[in-house]
Amino acid sequence: MAPMPRPPRIAILGLHLEVNAFSPATTRQDFEQLSWAEGEAITAGSRTPVSALPAEFPGFYARMDETGPWEPVPLIVIAAPPGGTMEPGLFPEFLATARRRLEAAGPVDAVYVGSHGASRSAEEADTDGAVLAMLREVLGPDVPVVGTLDLHCNVSDRQAALADLLIAYRTNPHVDMRERAMDAADAIRARLAGSPRPETHFIRLPMVAPSVTLLSSGDLPYAEAMREAARLRAADPDLLEISVTGGFVYSDIPKCGLCVWASARAGQGEKARAAAQAIAARLWAERARFHRPLTPLEEAVAEAAATGTDPARPRLILADVADNPGGGGGGNTSALLAALHAAGARGVVLGVFVDPALAAECHAAGEGARIQAVFNRSPAPFAETFAAPATIRRLSDGHGTGRRGTMAGRAFQLGPAALLELEGSGLRVVLGSLRRQFLEPAMAEIMGVDLEAARTIVVKSRGHFRAGFDQLATPDRILEVDGPGLVSPVLSRFAFTGLPRPLYPLDPATEWAG
Incomplete structure (x- = not known):
């Protein structure tokens, strides 16, 4: 050209x-x-x-x-x-x-x-x-x-x-x-x-993975494959691109699966094929490691309760991964909220709980009002009704600008929002009207919340919060909770109908010749 x-x-x-x-x-x-x-x-x-x-x-x-x-x-x-x-x-x-x-x-x-x-x-x-x-x-x-x-x-x-x-x-x-x-x-x-x-070689493996295993850092096999792709790109200027994608299994369509493709300069297609094949083979050989145990809800609540009374314990983050709005979750399951409140866990901030009806009630009542907060007044799948007396501590239009991680410098909106403090436990809930995952500290800060003062932070998010909240908890103090929701990492809980089969790990005997 x-x-x-x-x-x-x-x-x-x-x-x-x-x-x-x-x-x-x-x-x-x-x-x-x-x-x-x-x-x-x-x-x-x-x-x-x-x-x-x-x-x-x-x-x-x-x-x-x-x-x-x-x-x-x-x-x-x-x-x-x-x-x-x-x-x-x-x-x-x-x-x-x-x-x-x-x-x-x-x-x-x-x-x-x-x-x-x-x-x-x-x-x-x-x-x-x-x-x-x-x-x-x-x-x-x-x-x-x-x-x-x-x-x-x-x-x-x-x-x-x-x-x-x-x-x-x-x-x-x-x-x-x-x-x-x-x-x-x-x-x-x-x-x-x-x-x-460029010349491109594309491979789709007969394999899907829970999204919690797809972090690009640490000792997970996906992170290791990403580092190998970076090494190969840096070592050979003929390799223009190597992508390793985890896919999104919940889309439930025939093209789901981990994919690897490499693109090389014209005439160097064999290099693209070799690079893609090497990384795909590595992923397949490590497929059994694409399993990440979750923390049972009861254990997570017990640790939050202990953290609230023991200043020697570092701050805790509980990730309600199955209800992540960033993966299609409703942001409205109440199981973890109800359990933390019942346990009387102190110093807990939870966000963002998505309930436009309750947010509208809060705005009608006004700041400082004491209400009977009914979460999920109209229940939905996995989103059971939960009620507790609460005080409305802050109201907001939900507009803000991110300052860290994925949302740094970008506008966000939660819709009409409120900060509720539940009586008895003191648990504070950042309430929003639009489905947004809690991945950015500013989403709490616009409500007047100082997350540095919290003992436990509950995020309805799968993983993006790790870039926004990395200064608030070390990786060993982040627990991925096994709760209910539309994005549970336990794939056997879903009735998939559109995936290509056989597919590992849903079909453990799946074979791939490479």
Whole structure:
């Protein structure tokens, strides 16, 4: 491809949704409450100091601006909290909007697709593959298409074949979204400067893993594979990308599974094959280690109670991993809350408990009011009703800006929010109206809570809190609690119907020849 005689025109689009097929359907309102941007609103949102867009887009714009003249051709970017399958009509609307804007824009020189990679819709299981197929239908095979994906993406063979290059996050908790988007910008610049299309070798293992085993640091086998990928990339400049993705099994679709792909410079495809094969073989050989025991709820509560009365014990974090809104959980299971209150555990802060009806009652009653707080007045699956007398300590509109980890410098909103203090235990609950995982200290600080003063912090989050709360507890003082919820790491509790079978560990005798 010859160098461009004018600033390149780069089309931009993305769909951020991690689908848990066991959660209630994701609606248009879910996207509108988080991020729905079309046309120039994408450029404006990407160049503002604090953005509600996924972090990739400010990163992509920043890198393109740094590396030379260019013309953004923004199409559509939508993002919603992790949740259920996209309701009927929603994905066709997104796809039609992207196509209409692309066709109306005239010729473009390349496309950046910043998507999560684990979405599905009522009409289409492989939504990300469908997006790439639409781009190829409109643009043909020669226009470079480069994409970034969440580490928890589900990748199809169609995606690997249609994209010039796919780049996945390398950190979990995710703190490298801007950097990976910058890599995508560099890859686009290289293609437009004349570099041939890379050669990619893609492998999907017949294996899924609980998300709590997919941290990118420590002595877990996934972290070890990520470090090996980094070593191989650094050792050979012909290897342009090596991605190792854990997938998202709760999407329950045929392309679920741990994936490895490597991309090399044109003519060096054998290096890509060898790198991908080596890492995939390593993961498969270590598959039995993808098991992480959880702490029984009763033991976790007992430790919280002891921590509240023993100043010599370091601060404790209890992760209510099965109710993580960041994986499609409701953020509203009450089992751990009720048990901590009954035990009289002192110095406990719990967040974010999602109950819009109770939050509205708090706002109607006003700060300082004493109420009978009824959590889950209308119970849902795993979300049982729990009631206790409480005082409303603080009210908020729920808007804030993150300062650490995954949300650093990014806007967040909890919806109408309240801080409740339960009588008897003194347990404080950060209450929100929108499904958001508790991964950022500012989510409590906007409610006037000093987490440094807490003895036990309960987070409805799976793992991203580790980047935001790392200064509050050491890893040995973080307990992943075996509670009820839509994102339980105990995969045998789910009635999967769409996964490719056999699949390890659901089918222990699964074989893979490599």
